[in-house]
Amino acid sequence: MADPKIAFRNVSKVFGTGADAFTAIRDLTLEIADGEIVTVVGPSGCGKSTAMNMVAGLIPHSSGEVLVDGRPVSGPGPDRGVIFQQYALFPWLTVRENVEFGLKLQGLGRQERRKRAMHYLGLVGLQDFAESYPKTLSGGMKQRCAIARAYAVNPSVLLMDEPFGALDALTRVTLQNQLLDTWSKDRRTVMFITHDVDEAVFIASRVVVLAARPGRLQEIIEVDLPYPRDEEVRLSPEFMEIRNRVWRAVYRRDAQAA
């Protein structure tokens, strides 16, 4: 099999030292193939964000190996785009300037930056808001802007930490469809964290379930549903069946008690 795009090899993460030491992740081994779209679910505090931030290079791991393209991660880089739950748009920049931020760092000229920014804003339907400040946008629009900002630097990996968590159900579904749409065209590798089991199954080719205390791999569930997926998929018995399996894996203890 081809080399994985992202690999965790026996990765552990301990926060703090001595008596305050806290093991957030223990011995995680996981591979994500190039062009694969994987979702990560698990109870709150099981280390989902921690795992993702290690791939992003925002926090160091304690032991084991975190590899992207076969190379150990040593810090953040524009090859890995991150979309945060809190949008993290720079409020002092306009929507367009936010999208241009990463492009400017790459040394692109003014014209080229503007052209690219407008292209990606077009993709997320925000071209009319290019000169607005983030404070004037709704939550869904902010997140779309954040997505455009991440896409603009053309990363080969997208890391998304509960990106749609704060949005209403309808907006969430729209953005899920948009994500799959874009993904089916460019086949970027996506690692997507969510609390929402339906969302996890709908998007992913595999759902990674983590268990808590300490954070570790619980189960990996294959989602054998063909792409492209439309709204009908959500209502199909196959979807329901996989969804129930994921649900049981996440709430394993409840399932055993029952």
Added chain:
Amino acid sequence: MSLISDVETAEPKRRWRWDPGNVAWGVLSFAGGIGLWWLATVAGFSELPSPWTVLTRMIELGIDGQLWGDMYASLRRVLIGFALGAVLAVPVGFLMGWYRIARVIIDPWIQFFRVIPPLAIIPLAIVTLGIDEKPKTFVIFLAAFLSAVVSTYQGVVSVDKTYINAARVLGASDGTIFARVVIPASTPFILVGFRIGLGSAWATVVAAELIAAQSGLGFRMQQAQLYYDLPTIFVSLVAIGILGLLMDRIVVRTEERMTHWQERV
């Protein structure tokens, strides 16, 4: 007008809007206050000069040019002292916010000097710096610097970590993060610091002039006190209030213009 004690709670807040309703109430309230003052003097409750007397004196002093001279002298000291203080406060505040080591070294000094009222420095300043403009400018500089530095520093340490992370994952270096994230994100705090700094500079100049000066509004009041010249004292007080209010409004306006992107709750 904000004083040094506001520093602890200083943070960018929603501010009062300049709408016609508010202005009308403000005018009405002032008119009411002056009316009461007038009544009190007419009824002979006190030896205070009436509003009319004060206004007359103000016009006299204005025509004479003395009032303008005093205002100029006080304003000049404030602006020079404040400018020096602010110019130093911003880099020092950034340094403290950005480097832990700078914080632990500088912070005790700032905390120490903050509890000394700037006026208590005057005797020392006069002895060491002479009796000309230097001791006054220095004391005002100190007052403005101490207020503004704390605010700047707080602004830098409270920059949301997610902004920094968002910049890092887009490929920003530390220098870029500082210039393009930390500075804009802390601008609202810095401007609040300037506002507080200007307030304490103004409070300090008047007091400094009462103690040691040959010109300025504070000096004029002190002279008038010797001659029991109440109207002149009042004129000085009113001038101090008006100038202080004007300066404060200018900073608030600048602040609004520079931080229009901020979400105001």
